[in-house]
Amino acid sequence: xxxxxxxxxxxxxxxxxxxxxxxxxxxxxxxxxxxxxxxxxxxxxx
Numbered sequence: 001x002x003x004x005x006x007x008x009x010x011x012x013x014x015x016x017x018x019x020x021x022x023x024x025x026x027x028x029x030x031x032x033x034x035x036x037x038x039x040x041x042x043x044x045x046x
Contacts, residue, residue, distance in 0.1 A: 008015070025032050030039070
């Protein structure tokens, strides 16, 4: 995504920006969310 125009209004003058590149594992949607952790049914029930 290319930024064309932006405006930032803050109540203070302190902020940070960290650029990131999106990535996804070649795996299921669920495994990409869990990030190699085990599925806990109680946690994700609702």
